[in-house]
Amino acid sequence: MLLSEIFKSIQGESTYAGLPSVFVRLAGCSLRCAWCDTPYARVPDEAVERTVDDVIKEVRKFNCNLVEITGGEPLEQAEAIELSTRLVEAGFTVLIETNGAVDVKGLDPRIVKIIDVKCPSSGHAGSFLLDNIPYITAEDEIKFVIGDREDYEYAKRFMEEFLMDRTSRILFAPVRPALEPKTLAQWILNDSLRVRFQLQLHSYIWSGERGR
Ligand code: SF4
Numbered sequence: 001m002l003l004s005e006i007f008k009s010i011q012g013e014s015t016y017a018g019l020p021s022v023f024v025r026l027a028g029c030s031l032r033c034a035w036c037d038t039p040y041a042r043v044p045d046e047a048v049e050r051t052v053d054d055v056i057k058e059v060r061k062f063n064c065n066l067v068e069i070t071g072g073e074p075l076e077q078a079e080a081i082e083l084s085t086r087l088v089e090a091g092f093t094v095l096i097e098t099n100g101a102v103d104v105k106g107l108d109p110r111i112v113k114i115i116d117v118k119c120p121s122s123g124h125a126g127s128f129l130l131d132n133i134p135y136i137t138a139e140d141e142i143k144f145v146i147g148d149r150e151d152y153e154y155a156k157r158f159m160e161e162f163l164m165d166r167t168s169r170i171l172f173a174p175v176r177p178a179l180e181p182k183t184l185a186q187w188i189l190n191d192s193l194r195v196r197f198q199l200q201l202h203s204y205i206w207s208g209e210r211g212r
Contacts, residue, residue, distance in 0.1 A: 001079040002027040002047040003055065004040065004072060007211045008062045012202030014114050014141050015169055016095065021066040022059050026080060029073040031099055033122040035147065035175045037200075037208065041072040052083045059087065068095040068114075075102040084111050101127040105135050113140040114171075119154050121147035121175065128158075136166040147175035152187055159195070170195045176203070 004027040011021040027047030074080040088094045097114045118124035144155035174184045206212035
């Protein structure tokens with residue numbers, strides 16, 4: 001598989017935020033989100049070829065039970081399914097972050113999926129694969145990255161139409177610096193939305209430093 005990087009950091013997003021976690025970042029992504037924070041992982045230029053065995057061996061060295069497979073878009077690589085299944089069978093808690101545009105049905109149900117729904121300001125509204133909806137479990141998390149009011153309204157409509165009976169773990173995060181965190185927080189409070197507001201903890205700690 002094409003690997004961008006493996007590192008240990010503090011989980012910055014999701015309901016696992018704050019916990020030490022190993023990140024396995026696979027390379028390559030077909031989307032080009034306007035605010036992508038890992039452009040180096042969208043293309044294979046700096047990636048290295050590794051086997052699933054190599055990656056599992058590397059993960060074990062970090063002495064950390066929480067592992068997130070991310071990208072790029074990890075599910076564009078067929079080996080991501082085998083990697084995630086083998087890690088969960090080895091006793092790791094496994095999260096996989098995916099952009100919502102790729103089929104998730106091959107994933108073991110013990111793996112927690114963190115699925116993006118791209119909003120209009122990303123440039124990819126409508127990329128979400130609706131066939132994925134039946135595979136969202138109550139343990140999975142759905143993430144909306146919101147850059148403006150249009151994104152916020154889009155996220156609300158999507159949530160109400162597709163997610164209410166799937167999971168209560170719905171994450172709303174502001175695009176920095178396009179949207180002030182307090183603006184998004186106030187919109188959520190005004191509408192009494194049952195969503196989790198989140199900031200990217202790692203970007204506050206390490207200011208977007210690569211490998212963090
Ligand atoms: S899906 Fe993720 S990796 Fe791909 S362009 Fe968008 S933010 Fe970047």
